[in-house]
Amino acid sequence: MDLIQKVKNRQRLTQEEAVALYDLDLFTLGKLADDIRQEKFGKKSYFNINRHINPTNVCADICKFCAYSASRKNPNQYTMTHEQILNIATEAIESGAKELHIVSAHNPNDGVEWYMGAFRKVKEKFPDVHIKAMTAAEVDFLHREYGLSYDEVLDMMIANGVDSMPGGGAEIFDEEIREYLCKGKVTSAQWLEIHKKWHQRGKESNATMLFGHVESREHRIDHMLRLRDLQDESGGFNAFIPLVYQKDNNFLRVEKFLTAHEILKTYAISRILLDNIPHIKAYWATSTINLALIAQEFGADDLDGTIQKESIQSAAGAKSANGMKMDEFISMIKNAGFIPVQRDSLYNELEVYDD
Numbered sequence: 001m002d003l004i005q006k007v008k009n010r011q012r013l014t015q016e017e018a019v020a021l022y023d024l025d026l027f028t029l030g031k032l033a034d035d036i037r038q039e040k041f042g043k044k045s046y047f048n049i050n051r052h053i054n055p056t057n058v059c060a061d062i063c064k065f066c067a068y069s070a071s072r073k074n075p076n077q078y079t080m081t082h083e084q085i086l087n088i089a090t091e092a093i094e095s096g097a098k099e100l101h102i103v104s105a106h107n108p109n110d111g112v113e114w115y116m117g118a119f120r121k122v123k124e125k126f127p128d129v130h131i132k133a134m135t136a137a138e139v140d141f142l143h144r145e146y147g148l149s150y151d152e153v154l155d156m157m158i159a160n161g162v163d164s165m166p167g168g169g170a171e172i173f174d175e176e177i178r179e180y181l182c183k184g185k186v187t188s189a190q191w192l193e194i195h196k197k198w199h200q201r202g203k204e205s206n207a208t209m210l211f212g213h214v215e216s217r218e219h220r221i222d223h224m225l226r227l228r229d230l231q232d233e234s235g236g237f238n239a240f241i242p243l244v245y246q247k248d249n250n251f252l253r254v255e256k257f258l259t260a261h262e263i264l265k266t267y268a269i270s271r272i273l274l275d276n277i278p279h280i281k282a283y284w285a286t287s288t289i290n291l292a293l294i295a296q297e298f299g300a301d302d303l304d305g306t307i308q309k310e311s312i313q314s315a316a317g318a319k320s321a322n323g324m325k326m327d328e329f330i331s332m333i334k335n336a337g338f339i340p341v342q343r344d345s346l347y348n349e350l351e352v353y354d355d
């Protein structure tokens with residue numbers, strides 16, 4: 001059957017068929033993705049008021065694409081105390097943040113309690129704030145460093161106030177590329193196992209894909225299909241977040257960077273392929289806000305949030321260090337022809353700006 005017709009019939013595509021989607025012209029592909037997006041969400045575009053906190057950049061692992069870790073090119077090591085984390089959380093919540101997105105490097109110096117105590121203290125002071133914390137890579141790090149099982153780490157997260165897991169650390173699942181990019185870090189199978197265990201606890205998470213470095217189109221499709229398979233089984237992914245590789249201050253040599261055309265095609269294909277993951281997020285910190293706004297017409301229905309402050313992507317060249325003001329964010333979505341919807345971390349609608 002014709003590939004386009006198969007997408008229109010909402011039939012699932014094989015790996016080969018999915019790769020062939022890249023050969024469609026951008027606007028045909030965009031229309032197919034937009035039809036699915038509109039079927040699910042109309043013109044609504046979701047965002048939340050969140051604050052990213054990155055409590056340490058000291059890292060025991062070495063990923064070639066990373067500009068954030070203090071063990072590589074960044075000589076400025078830092079590790080926040082619980083008091084500093086609590087102060088940032090207080091400031092963020094007082095200025096409206098409903099979600100704290102807490103992600104760290106793999107710091108071998110301060111022990112499990114440094115990680116868990118931070119969540120607990122924030123939650124004790126602010127029981128209503130949603131804590132999204134601990135990538136599967138961090139879970140695996142605590143397992144490797146302190147001999148804890150994945151189950152033990154996940155249960156500790158829940159006991160200490162973590163509500164959901166972010167999607168980081170997935171990078172690209174292909175084992176050969178992964179070995180080249182981030183040997184020693186959580187493997188693809190382990191990343192998927194950790195999220196499955198989290199979902200089995202009735203908890204939700206997101207999934208990322210880092211693309212635009214040394215991977216091929218086939219690797220991107222393989223990555224998405226492995227997520228689709230797990231989602232069929234465990235059902236706990238809320239959003240898929242394609243992260244555009246940032247090129248500054250790292251050790252990865254990439255000759256050719258992605259065009260906006262290829263990035264938009266990738267958003268569109270993810271919308272088509274991931275029929276069981278509700279939201280496709282154009283994370284503006286890596287795609288640029290302009291491209292994220294356009295991505296709304298190519299399948300994306302979520303633009304993440306105001307962020308307030310961000311250290312990981314901005315270390316590698318992204319223009320996200322100081323986040324964005326909410327009014328500005330809302331008017332940009334409106335001006336692009338979409339309806340901004342403020343959501344909570346689990347996509348319950350809090351306010352629809354449709355005036």
Ligand code: SF4
Pocket residue numbers: 059060061062063066067068069104105106137182185
């Ligand atoms: S990507 Fe994460 S795990 Fe890898 S070096 Fe950077 S901080 Fe460490």
